[in-house]
Amino acid sequence: MKNRSVRATGYIAVALLVVAALRFTPELPDNHRAADVLQQGAPSGSPAALVQRASRTERLNRGETLIGLLKRAGVTDGAAKEVIRAATASAVDARYLKAGMPVEFTADSAGEEPSEMVFHLGVDRLLHMRRSGTSWTSREERLPWKTDTVSVGGTIHANLYQAMDSSAAAFFPGHGKDELAWALADIFEYRVDMSRDLQEGDGFRALVERSVGPGGVTRVSKVLAATFTLSGTDVSAIRFDSRTASAGYYDAEGKSLRAQFLRAPLEFRRISSTFGSRFHPILGRWKDHKGTDYAASMGTPVRAIGDAVVLRAGWAGGYGNMLELRHRNGFVTRYGHLRGFAAGVRAGARVSIAQTVAYVGTTGRSTGPHLHFEVLVGGVQRDSRVALRSTAGEPLGSSERGAFQAHRERMLASLNSTSGVVRLAAR
Ligand SMILES: [Zn+2]
Missing domain, CATH: 2.70.70.10 (Glucose Permease (Domain IIA))
Known part of the structure; x- marks a missing residue:
């Protein structure tokens, strides 16, 4: 009896932990998808469209003032001044907006003056404007970034940039894959000349903490570990927060990647x-x-x-x-x-x-x-x-060897897992 209740309590505790884990994995709100739906608006002549809200997006042209853009969108002079006053109240300076900035306009029905506007100030920053009668109010919204860890890898064809295109592009879209190539080149700059030492068929793997922003913008936050396999020989870099030296990268033997010489005279x-x-x-x-x-x-x-x-x-x-x-x-x-x-x-x-x-x-x-x-x-x-190959860096002190080896095993296990999002085991 007592045994059973202990077991039941155990099950409940596990269930609660699972629920808690699910709850604490925040999903990225897909604001852009919502905006896309808004932009499509109600298809004209569609019987299903009960509310005929009309939406459109305009972009700020190079050299154009915000007043100019608002007029282009059919906003009257008086209303445009109100909008700028409200934006200034949210500490947005209308004189310093980026060319190309999209602004969504929504009117209650086609042909009317807009009652809502959304300024896309940045990838993670929106300014919502709302009209009530003739006055406008503004509200700033910060869109969240999500951090996760991915393991990626690939084979070298031609050069590091092209290896990124074929293997890491899915996890680091757009500019993100160049950032990853540069981060790897920086980490290995004392060991590998990325423009000369890589040969067709060589490979790399990288365990990377990344930041995923609204709309899928992806940035390299930090490389936790990486290995290049050059003509069959592994060169590894493991990020380790040493107590005695500054945080840095160490090879599999615990020697700092920093050395007396860089391997290439060009970055x-x-x-x-x-x-x-x-x-x-x-x-x-x-x-x-x-x-x-x-x-x-x-x-x-x-x-x-x-x-x-x-x-x-x-x-x-x-x-x-x-x-x-x-x-x-x-x-x-x-x-x-x-x-x-x-x-x-x-x-x-x-x-x-x-x-x-x-x-x-x-x-x-x-x-x-x-x-x-x-x-x-x-x-x-x-x-x-x-x-330049002979130059080896300083080894970690003996007091830190044990901690480094445990950390190295954990990192290399995740690094060598299948490509994708990795859940790092707790220390
Ligand atoms: Zn020459």
């Missing part, structure tokens, strides 16, 4: 998707070419791949405008065909890792804008992929 987000991963074939190659060429637009910032002292910054024959940096341990990096140098970059100056030191150009023996990059060790040109 991946500055390289257009149209350049691809292969060097552009129309650019001429000179004899005894011992460097790496990066195709990029004229003026793209060139960054120092490590802390250094400037050895020389000036004209050097076939190299055109050339920059040489001396790093620790006998490393020298050379950047050629530059359009020019950043302010303060001259022989003897100190520069920091990732600092903009010059700009891509096509000076010297060059047939199109590109950066010629060399790594010299002991005065001899070396393959930068080999020369």
Whole structure:
């Protein structure tokens, strides 16, 4: 008897937890769907249309004032001034509205002056205007963003941008997939040169916390873990809030991804998707070419791949405008065909890792804008992929190893699950 009541209490508790869990998973209100229905309005001549409310949407033209838009929508001068007064009461400055902003107008029946307006101030911000007689009132509405975690992955075809198109686009529509590509390139910038190291058939997986806004706008909130499989070898990055170091990314062995050198002198987000991963074939190659060429637009910032002292910054024959940096341990990096140098970059100056030191150009023996990059060790040109690979970051302290390993297992399990929304297990 007592046993049964304990069991019953248990069932009730579980049921309550399930109900609570369902209740605390807020659904995104689909305001845009509601707006779409409104815009369709009542089909003319439809017998089912009891209320003939008429709706239409106008967009603010470039250079147009709000008064201009309101007049275009059939609002009288007096009413337009009332509308602007009411909008100002909601702290909306009619002088600073974005061109292209949609405004929905609804009238009680066709041909009448609107009685309601909705200004789409931003993807998550609406201003509702309502008329009562001749006076207007306004109410601002903030649309909620939802946070979730997704696991995505894909195979490299041509370049990282195209891998995103084919695999992550469903979870990161629109601009979101570029944001994800850039976030991954930033995380791995000490280990992988995203414009050169990826080969056809390589793969990636990423566990990403994302923000989904009204209307499906998706942003990368943070990458929790990611793995690139390059020619069969995994390179992982796991975000970990260390107690002793700042939050950062660590590889599977618990070593910081930060290292002495960046793997590429150009920031991946500055390289257009149209350049691809292969060097552009129309650019001429000179004899005894011992460097790496990066195709990029004229003026793209060139960054120092490590802390250094400037050895020389000036004209050097076939190299055109050339920059040489001396790093620790006998490393020298050379950047050629530059359009020019950043302010303060001259022989003897100190520069920091990732600092903009010059700009891509096509000076010297060059047939199109590109950066010629060399790594010299002991005065001899070396393959930068080999020369820069050896640099490993600081390992986590021994007191944090256990916590990191448990966290790593949790993250990698979710990372390697099927693509889709992931529910992370509690710590
Ligand atoms: Zn070159």
